[in-house]
Amino acid sequence: MSAVSAPEEDGPRTVKGRPPVLVAGLLVTFAVLVLVALASVALGARSVSFGTVIDAFVAPDGSSDHTVIRELRVPRTLLGLGVGATLGLAGALMQSLTRNPLADPGLLGVNEGAALGVTLALGLFGLSDPAVYVWFAFGGAALASAAVYALASSGHSGSSPVRLALAGVAFGMVCTAVASAILRMDQQTFDRMRFWLTGSLAGQTADTLVRLAPFMVAGLVLGLLLARPLNMLALGDDAGKALGVAVNRTRILTGVAVTLLCGAATAAAGPLWFVGLIVPHAVRALVGPDQRWVLPYSALAAPVLLLGADVAGRLIARPGEVQVGIVWAVIGAPIFIMLARRKRVAAL
Numbered sequence: 001m002s003a004v005s006a007p008e009e010d011g012p013r014t015v016k017g018r019p020p021v022l023v024a025g026l027l028v029t030f031a032v033l034v035l036v037a038l039a040s041v042a043l044g045a046r047s048v049s050f051g052t053v054i055d056a057f058v059a060p061d062g063s064s065d066h067t068v069i070r071e072l073r074v075p076r077t078l079l080g081l082g083v084g085a086t087l088g089l090a091g092a093l094m095q096s097l098t099r100n101p102l103a104d105p106g107l108l109g110v111n112e113g114a115a116l117g118v119t120l121a122l123g124l125f126g127l128s129d130p131a132v133y134v135w136f137a138f139g140g141a142a143l144a145s146a147a148v149y150a151l152a153s154s155g156h157s158g159s160s161p162v163r164l165a166l167a168g169v170a171f172g173m174v175c176t177a178v179a180s181a182i183l184r185m186d187q188q189t190f191d192r193m194r195f196w197l198t199g200s201l202a203g204q205t206a207d208t209l210v211r212l213a214p215f216m217v218a219g220l221v222l223g224l225l226l227a228r229p230l231n232m233l234a235l236g237d238d239a240g241k242a243l244g245v246a247v248n249r250t251r252i253l254t255g256v257a258v259t260l261l262c263g264a265a266t267a268a269a270g271p272l273w274f275v276g277l278i279v280p281h282a283v284r285a286l287v288g289p290d291q292r293w294v295l296p297y298s299a300l301a302a303p304v305l306l307l308g309a310d311v312a313g314r315l316i317a318r319p320g321e322v323q324v325g326i327v328w329a330v331i332g333a334p335i336f337i338m339l340a341r342r343k344r345v346a347a348l
Contacts, residue, residue, distance in 0.1 A: 022293050025286070029300045033081075036307045040077040041069055043311050045319045075206040080307040080324075082209065082216045083201065083265045084275065088302025089223045090261040091276020092283070092295050096230045097254045100164055104277035105141075105262045107336070108168030111273070112175040113144025114266035115197060119179040123189045130267055131211040138215075138263035140175070145255060147171055199272040199325020201310050212264045219260030220299060226254055227291040234289070272325050274332025275302055 042053050048065050056066040087105060094103035094110075105111045117140025121133035151167035179197065183190040195203065229250040233240040237247050265272070279302040280294060287293040306324065309331065313322035 022287055026296060026300065029297065029304065033300055033304050033307075036304050036311070037077050037081065040080060040307045040311050041073045044073065044314045045321065071206075075204065075209055076201050076310075077307065078206075079204055079209050079268055080201045080310055081303045082213065083269045083272070084303025084306035085299045086216050086219060086261040086265040087272060087275040087306070088279045088298040088300075089220060089295060090258050090265070091302075092280040092291070092298040093223050093226065093230070093254050093258055093261075094276065095280050096234065096291055096294070097251060098164065099234070101281070102162070102165045102277070102336075104274065105258070105265075106172070106271060106273035106275070107165055107277055109144045109148050109170075109172035109175060110141050110168075110258065110262045111266050111271035112172035112179075113140035113142075113147075114138070114263050115271045116140050116175040116179045117143075117263075118267055119182050119189075119193065119197075122193060123182040123186050129211075130208045134212060134215060134263060134267040137267040138259055141259045141262045141266070142255070144171060144175065145258065195323060196270040198323050199270040199328065200323040201269055202321070202323070204268060208268060212268050215260050215264040219257050219264065222253060223257040223261065224295050224299070226250065226257065227295050230254070230291045234291075270325060272306075272328060274328055274336060275306060278332055278335050279305065 038050060038053065042048050042050055046065075046068070048069065052065050053069060055061075056069040060066045060070060090105050090110075091103065094105065094108065095101060097103075114137040117136035117138070118133050120140075121127040121136040127133045127136070148164065148167045148171050151171065152163040176197075183193055183197075229240070229245045232243045232245040233247065233250060235243075240247055240250075280298050283294050283297040283301055287297055306328070309327040310324040313324055313327045316322060
């Protein structure tokens with residue numbers, strides 16, 4: 001969408017007068033999210049009834065079904081909710097700040113940078129506590145963001161959506177190659193990391209979620225609070241300054257929010273591609289360019305799709321499962337090709 005179409009404070013015709021509809025849409029999206037979360041708890045290699053799910057919380061009896069629900073599927077579902085919300089919001093923030101329709105934490109190498117940080121923490125320093133190696137994920141995410149932007153901005157032509165995407169893919173491949181080299185030097189670390197690097201919600205405990213939740217919540221709150229200044233910056237830096245926006249502060253805070261979101265999500269579930277790319281595009285097609293609606297919708301819609309893909313991965317390969325990172329790659333790659341081939345992509 002063109003930068004000049006960003007909504008002013010009162011909102012353009014496409015948004016003004018529609019808040020009741022948009023609020024209702026948020027409520028519907030939330031209701032769908034609750035249903036998908038219940039499906040995530042109930043469905044898997046061994047499906048259980050929704051009545052059994054309710055009994056596991058109301059009157060747990062220590063049965064195998066109740067144990068699986070409370071100790072495995074509930075933490076996995078909550079993790080999917082957190083990771084989906086953080087990646088969806090991170091993608092919307094990146095696309096708004098860079099005015100780049102191809103901006104995505106995976107596509108721009110941010111997730112791969114965070115993954116390299118975690119690999120260094122586990123493979124070289126033997127740090128296995130998520131509360132510790134999440135700082136390596138933050139460092140990797142921040143380094144990747146800076147490096148990709150520097151690469152894309154080099155030369156006389158400056159950065160563009162395509163240059164950013166190419167720089168992000170190239171830097172991400174370098175990070176993946178370095179991480180793979182480190183892992184192959186330590187078989188034990190490789191066995192632990194190989195599924196995580198593909199992107200998976202399985203294998204994490206409730207303790208991991210508790211340790212990473214503060215970072216996710218901080219990133220979500222900060223990101224949602226940036227909706228108004230990002231709306232103003234969509235009109236251009238000069239117009240944003242005239243409207244009272246602190247441009248540099250907004251960019252720094254957005255970078256901090258993206259780093260928190262991507263670092264925590266990647267530390268929890270590994271590098272997941274296309275979540276932050278696809279969801280904001282779909283949301284903007286429904287609600288318009290106003291970030292006051294795009295950001296919360298993205299934060300709610302992304303976990304719906306991520307958990308849905310996770311449930312699908314469990315059902316199509318019973319009694320095993322296909323990791324959510326693979327399912328999302330199959331879904332997201334064709335959509336990315338379609339977006340990249342659009343004639344107006346450079347002008348969005």
